[in-house]
Amino acid sequence: MGKHAKPAAITRKLRKDPRNPEGPKNAKKPTDPTNGENPENRENGSGSSETGLSGPVRVRPLPVRSTVRLRRPVDIWHKPALSAVVALAVPDLTLFALGRLDLVLYTSAGAMCALYAHGLPYAARARTLLWVVLGMVASLAVALTAASLVASAAVLVVLASLVAAVHKMVCDATRIGPPGNLILTFIAASAFFVPQRAAEVPKHLGLALGAGAFAWLVCMAPALVRPRGPERIATARALEAAAGLLRTRAGAAGDGAARTGTARGSDPVGVAQARHATAAAVNAAWHTLFLVPVRTAQKAAARAELERLLAQAESALGDADPPGGAEAAAERFGGWARELRSGRPVPDVPLSAAQAEELAGVAAEAGIGRHADALPAAPPSGGLLAAPPSRGRLARPSAGLRRPVPGRPRGVRAVLARLAPGSPLLPIGARVAVGCVLAGWASMAVGVGHPYWAVVTAASIYQANTTLSWQRAVQRTLGNLLGLVLFTALLPLIHTGRFTMVALALAFQLGAEATISRNYWLGSVCVTPMALLLTEFGRHLPASTLIADRWIDTVVGAAVGLACCVLVTNRRAADRIDSALERLAEAEAAASRLLAAGPGARTVPGPGTSWASGPVADEAREAGWARDRLAGCLVELREAVDVAAGEWWQRALPEERIARAEQQGHRTLAGLVRRLSAPALAA
Numbered sequence: 001m002g003k004h005a006k007p008a009a010i011t012r013k014l015r016k017d018p019r020n021p022e023g024p025k026n027a028k029k030p031t032d033p034t035n036g037e038n039p040e041n042r043e044n045g046s047g048s049s050e051t052g053l054s055g056p057v058r059v060r061p062l063p064v065r066s067t068v069r070l071r072r073p074v075d076i077w078h079k080p081a082l083s084a085v086v087a088l089a090v091p092d093l094t095l096f097a098l099g100r101l102d103l104v105l106y107t108s109a110g111a112m113c114a115l116y117a118h119g120l121p122y123a124a125r126a127r128t129l130l131w132v133v134l135g136m137v138a139s140l141a142v143a144l145t146a147a148s149l150v151a152s153a154a155v156l157v158v159l160a161s162l163v164a165a166v167h168k169m170v171c172d173a174t175r176i177g178p179p180g181n182l183i184l185t186f187i188a189a190s191a192f193f194v195p196q197r198a199a200e201v202p203k204h205l206g207l208a209l210g211a212g213a214f215a216w217l218v219c220m221a222p223a224l225v226r227p228r229g230p231e232r233i234a235t236a237r238a239l240e241a242a243a244g245l246l247r248t249r250a251g252a253a254g255d256g257a258a259r260t261g262t263a264r265g266s267d268p269v270g271v272a273q274a275r276h277a278t279a280a281a282v283n284a285a286w287h288t289l290f291l292v293p294v295r296t297a298q299k300a301a302a303r304a305e306l307e308r309l310l311a312q313a314e315s316a317l318g319d320a321d322p323p324g325g326a327e328a329a330a331e332r333f334g335g336w337a338r339e340l341r342s343g344r345p346v347p348d349v350p351l352s353a354a355q356a357e358e359l360a361g362v363a364a365e366a367g368i369g370r371h372a373d374a375l376p377a378a379p380p381s382g383g384l385l386a387a388p389p390s391r392g393r394l395a396r397p398s399a400g401l402r403r404p405v406p407g408r409p410r411g412v413r414a415v416l417a418r419l420a421p422g423s424p425l426l427p428i429g430a431r432v433a434v435g436c437v438l439a440g441w442a443s444m445a446v447g448v449g450h451p452y453w454a455v456v457t458a459a460s461i462y463q464a465n466t467t468l469s470w471q472r473a474v475q476r477t478l479g480n481l482l483g484l485v486l487f488t489a490l491l492p493l494i495h496t497g498r499f500t501m502v503a504l505a506l507a508f509q510l511g512a513e514a515t516i517s518r519n520y521w522l523g524s525v526c527v528t529p530m531a532l533l534l535t536e537f538g539r540h541l542p543a544s545t546l547i548a549d550r551w552i553d554t555v556v557g558a559a560v561g562l563a564c565c566v567l568v569t570n571r572r573a574a575d576r577i578d579s580a581l582e583r584l585a586e587a588e589a590a591a592s593r594l595l596a597a598g599p600g601a602r603t604v605p606g607p608g609t610s611w612a613s614g615p616v617a618d619e620a621r622e623a624g625w626a627r628d629r630l631a632g633c634l635v636e637l638r639e640a641v642d643v644a645a646g647e648w649w650q651r652a653l654p655e656e657r658i659a660r661a662e663q664q665g666h667r668t669l670a671g672l673v674r675r676l677s678a679p680a681l682a683a
Helices: 078-098 101-115 122-149 153-174 182-192 198-224 229-255 269-290 297-315 326-342 353-365 368-374 412-418 425-445 451-461 466-489 498-515 520-538 543-567 572-597 615-645 655-675
Strands: 057-059 649-651
Touching: 078 101, 078 198, 078 498, 101 122, 101 182, 101 198, 101 498, 101 520, 122 153, 122 182, 122 198, 153 182, 153 412, 153 425, 153 451, 182 451, 229 269, 229 297, 229 326, 269 297, 269 615, 269 655, 297 326, 425 451, 425 543, 451 466, 451 543, 466 520, 466 543, 498 520, 520 543, 572 615, 572 655, 615 655
Parallel strands: none
Antiparallel strands: 057 649
């Protein structure tokens, strides 16, 4: 990133959405895929230990230049942008027609939920959006109830800060993806300071719930046109990452490692970064496909088509050059990705013999072995049934599809595990609570009439570590200043009427989503005037007062919040590396044992037997699960290292140990991939 950084074996740059830079959310986040949603290159540590996180405490310089650098926009930015505009426009125009724009805050609470979950398949999106809407309404209920019962602004600041801390921890634990806790906190903190009567609370909550239901419908509507769009995009991202890895590897081989630089005597640095990015993209895509329901044979066949492509993308993690050369394979992967994004039919890609055996083992586990006559005597092209048998005798439609590794907690249990005592999310929550309280009180001390702006500013800057929080503070301050300049320039137009204000608010919402993935400060230029317009709908204030208060609150919130971020250190971030290294060592050892045992005899089943049973299929299935465990542990370790390396006041990291663990893990992963990427079966 900045000139403070030096290349190291464990450094890399994650492509993430700047609103949620803690990590990929489906992959994990982000991402984001989106969501995509960017810890920077880290400074080499000194005094690191081979067995633990000991050594002198280092104070890391904070970046400046890269903080404001523009990036490429996220590939699906238009999806949340258009969804939010539609979800906001209908209730806003309805309230305008009724002459009740003072109620915009409550309908906006539900409508803003349309910004979430656009990287998830539609079945998972439906569930996730329901939880988001309910969480938003619950937060609004707490805020409005407190506003109707509590008269002290200082107490309201404390309550708003506690709610903001809960938002941060829950959103990080659920890995909801962008925009994370920001929208929830913005709406709830604003509602704490809206004059309210207890009798009005149910009506206002009803407006939020109704707008949230409409936002749910808007976000689910694309399923009528492209029902498999999200999983196709996730697979396309994996193919594009794999193509990038192949090209980087080919370029490094042509230029020579001496010119590219090496990572601890292993891969060139660029290749190591591309390998990490590919492993994360493939891991995220598999998790996305695992969320796709396959209750019918047709849906199972549609998911199987994407699994074949994803298996090909995964094969790039092997060290061996693909048939035809790396450049040809990269072009092929890129072409498949373009076809997926365009909505054209999924390319027919055959699986290797080993991959077909793995899926046959999954089919046997699903119980399909009891119906051997429902399977062909030998695997067809691709190793999967392209359509159900004529008599439909499959025991389960999902038979033969990849399944997630058994034994891992999922759903509510996984969220609770991430919030358990000792979790690294707890210090983050403490930072948010303390920083928001002090920022709100400081705003009141200087006489600003909108302390919730300072609370929201403080809450918005807290990211996974101090470095990212510093970046967000600079970005928000710069963006708000430019946004205030834009708002001032548009005042003559704003004063022309309420309809113009509604139109400008919708335009700013679209502009914010179009630009915020390039850099948070650029998106804030649009977010700031939109927030001021929402304030104007509720009650009119002199423009000079409104602008001055917003600027003071921004500076106070960013300064106090950043000070608390530095003072409330997250020492558990380093402990997370130890845990991640232990899990990686266990997964690598199990995978190495499978590789050492060697492949079983690869023979075609005899008459009366099925590809869905036998030791070969069982062995391939176990190898597939070992590969998934190992890839997940590598992604988790890299995320933990990036978070800990960005802490401003932190012990030196055990870089040698991390580098060796990642090297060995990727080598073993490459061995598993090669084993499951034998020459493809003839059609």
